[in-house]
Amino acid sequence: MSPQMILAGNWKMNGLTAALDEVALLVASTADMASDVRIVICPPTTLLSRVSDLLNPAGMASGGQNCHIATKGAHTGDISAQMLKDAGASYVIIGHSERRMDHGETDGRVRTKAELAISEGLVPIICVGETLAERENGVAITVVEHQLSGSVPAADKGANIVIAYEPVWAIGTGRVPTNADIADMHKAIRTWLVGHYGSAGGEVSILYGGSLKPENADEILAVENVNGGLVGGASLKAEDFSRIIASGQRVQTIRRAAAT
Numbered sequence: 001m002s003p004q005m006i007l008a009g010n011w012k013m014n015g016l017t018a019a020l021d022e023v024a025l026l027v028a029s030t031a032d033m034a035s036d037v038r039i040v041i042c043p044p045t046t047l048l049s050r051v052s053d054l055l056n057p058a059g060m061a062s063g064g065q066n067c068h069i070a071t072k073g074a075h076t077g078d079i080s081a082q083m084l085k086d087a088g089a090s091y092v093i094i095g096h097s098e099r100r101m102d103h104g105e106t107d108g109r110v111r112t113k114a115e116l117a118i119s120e121g122l123v124p125i126i127c128v129g130e131t132l133a134e135r136e137n138g139v140a141i142t143v144v145e146h147q148l149s150g151s152v153p154a155a156d157k158g159a160n161i162v163i164a165y166e167p168v169w170a171i172g173t174g175r176v177p178t179n180a181d182i183a184d185m186h187k188a189i190r191t192w193l194v195g196h197y198g199s200a201g202g203e204v205s206i207l208y209g210g211s212l213k214p215e216n217a218d219e220i221l222a223v224e225n226v227n228g229g230l231v232g233g234a235s236l237k238a239e240d241f242s243r244i245i246a247s248g249q250r251v252q253t254i255r256r257a258a259a260t
């Protein structure tokens with residue numbers, strides 16, 4: 001089976017009640033599209049159950065943006081994977097570079113969270129990516145392979161994960177790597193996943209993230225081993241996000257035709 005095309009919106013710390021209108025608009029504007037694309041929105045936790053109520057009946061999914069390493073307990077202000085699931089989520093973003101930087105999340109913590117998410121029935125979207133200095137020093141692939149080795153759950157936990165490659169310097173900046181650089185990185189990630197999981201590693205979706213927009217989505221989503229995107233800013237408006245989803249649908253249609 002080839003990897004699923006997934007377009008996941010990461011709303012970060014954005015969105016009040018009025019933003020639910022955008023979710024309703026997204027549901028309406030993608031209703032007529034063929035359903036080769038898995039559509040996910042990861043809103044702030046305050047909106048999660050209401051977003052789930054809008055998305056789940058439409059065959060779309062919601063996700064959290066983080067979870068704690070424990071299931072429950074004395075952790076004021078934190079949220080567990082079990083709570084996300086209870087609020088209707090199917091996915092959880094883990095190890096986003098903003099959390100790695102702002103909250104000192106190590107690879108080891110990312111792996112623990114991802115394993116817990118799997119055991120609670122969530123699909124972890126595990127984020128990796130190099131800084132600008134690492135890219136300029138020619139060590140981007142080595143850095144990402146190292147992050148994968150530390151962050152991806154042990155192979156016996158199952159391969160029901162998603163990887164998001166997000167170069168730190170491309171997030172929210174309008175800068176994106178060349179298609180050739182994206183292709184090289186995604187190929188290296190695929191090779192790593194197959195080494196870790198065997199043939200199941202060939203079915204893991206590898207998303208690209210970092211300034212993915214309606215204007216560049218056709219091109220980036222068509223790069224080999226790119227199986228979707230993790231979209232920040234451009235997922236906040238239904239109009240922009242649905243254009244990116246339409247790009248994903250076009251790419252899947254071409255891939256499906258090429259495979260037959």
Ligand code: PGA
Nearest residue numbers: 171172210211231232233
């Ligand atoms: P961006 O963010 O699309 O706004 O660059 C992507 C992300 O951080 O997931």
